Amino acid sequence: MTAARAGNGTGNRDVRGRGFPSRVALSAMEGWIDAAAVPLPPRAVALADLAPALAEGAVLAEPVTAPGDWPPADRAARDGVAVASSDTLGAGSYNPVPLPGAVPVAAGEPMPPGTDAVLPVECIQADGPFIEALGSAAPGEGVEGRGEGVRAGTVLLPAGHRLRPQDLGLFAALGIAALPIGARPRVRIVLAGGPRSGPETLGAMLSALVARDGGVVELVGPLPADRAGLAAAYAAPGADLLISAGRTGVGEDDVAPLALADAGELALHGVALRPGDSAALGMAGTVPALLLPGEPMACWTAYELLAGRAVRRLAGRDSALPHPAVVAVTARKLVSEIGCTELYRVRRTVEGMVEPAASPHKPGLAGAVQADGFVLIPAESEGVPVGATVTLRCFDGTSL
Incomplete structure (x- = not known):
């Protein structure tokens, strides 16, 4: 394919030496990305293997529902003795009450049959082999009731939630063995052009940004500003998303947009964004592609507002800006x-x-x-x- 199929008339124009006749609104670029960057199928990861994924910022691809009540039965919420609350009526420091049915319990242990409260250790005293109450307890006091934490069928966390260590602890307690995690899209970063594009700067910066947003980086280049060579790099198989940095402007050697047209489709070129106005997007075969300017600050801006959105969508994450x-x-x-x-x-x-x-x-x-x-x-x-x-x-x- 040697000619671009333009989305709005801006994609098929060679702007070298001429300038942009118009620039697309940022919202139009975002809409194109949202339509083209469809979330990849999730991956199921065993709970025991999720620790490294947390460091990568793993997110849930689907909601997680509680398979049962938690706790599954009434249990002690504190150390003390399990009692029938009715046996403690009237107990006080001046009126100790014998507790023949008291059972010592530790926090987290199931409540023994016939008990419905836990007296703390400071409210009891030992009189030989017998235990006496120095205070009364209401029904349920010191007890975590069945399902008090989570009821069966409750949606614990929604899709898109970024997992935390405490989440894994609860899932383990509930017996959840594996979780559906957002995919890690394969992102090919092509550094287009020579030193004036700052390839070392751009490669280091873009690799870190893609990793932050959940992608796995394949760094290619820097490659010469050669239309055929860039088109071949863009069209090579094995990527879920293409990001190219450099050679997107109006200079004679700004051939990246033409190379993308050769590799598939140049849909939109030039965005009403400063810095970053020479960004472009399209398709490299069946893979969404974004061309970013070579100037480092413009490249960073176009990544954050455009390319990063695509990476996050493919990874099943919130597409919004990740900055508080x-x-x-x-x-x-x-x-x-x-x-x-x-x-x-x-x-x-x-x-x-x-x-x-x-x-x-x-x-x-x-x-x-x-x-x-x-x-x-x-x-x-x-x-x-x-x-x-x-x-x-x-x-x-x-x-x-």
Whole structure:
């Protein structure tokens, strides 16, 4: 296939030396990704083998339902003696009451027949071989009743939930032997072009981002800016998703979009996003493909807002941004222009407000490293004035 099949007329245009006639809205790119990146079939993992998967951020592919009540029978909730509560009526420190049917129990042990409460050790005393109550107990006191923790048939956790160690503990107690876990998509990262695309920078950054989002990385390149060579790398079998970085702009050697058209389909090229406006997407054979700019900050932005969404969807995860959102107030104006979604790298001031760490027009990752997070300004906005409330997306490791 040598000609692209465009989704909206932007995919089949060679923009080299001409520029983009128009750019697609970010929401249109997201919609295309949601339609193309269908979650992969889940994998069943034995509970005993799930510890490494937790470190990978494993998520449930299906809801998990309790197979039975927990606890399965009434049990002691504390150390003490199991008693019939009626036998303790009137007991006190000045009126010890003999407990001929008391049975010592430890927390977690089943309640003996004929008992319905547990007196703590401080409320009993031994008188030779006999036990006496120094206080009364109400029915059920000190007891965890059957099904009090979980009732049979209860949905314990929904699909998409990121598993935690405590989850595995409960599943083990309930006798759940295996769980349906989201797949780990095979993501081929192709570094397109020579040193000016920053292949070392891009390879290290993108590999870490894909791993964070649940993918398994195959890193290819850097490859020369050769249309046929890139098309062959894009079309090679063995991947669930293709991400290519570099050679997506308007220069003569920006051949990645043409190579994707040769490998399958260039659906959309050019997005109303700053930085990252030369991103593209399409199909490499039957595999969704995303082309990211070679400039590192633009590459990072296009990954987070586009490619990362595809990785997370294939892995059965929440496709939304994985950055915690908090409300913040601007200490300085965030200047923007209508028609383009802009990602502002911001830092917190000592007063807890946010200010720009770098403009969306400024390249390089230094501003992102020095920032605490970012603010997305929608395409219809002319900017954010001082004192306005914004949503701050916090970078990993940033204190909320």
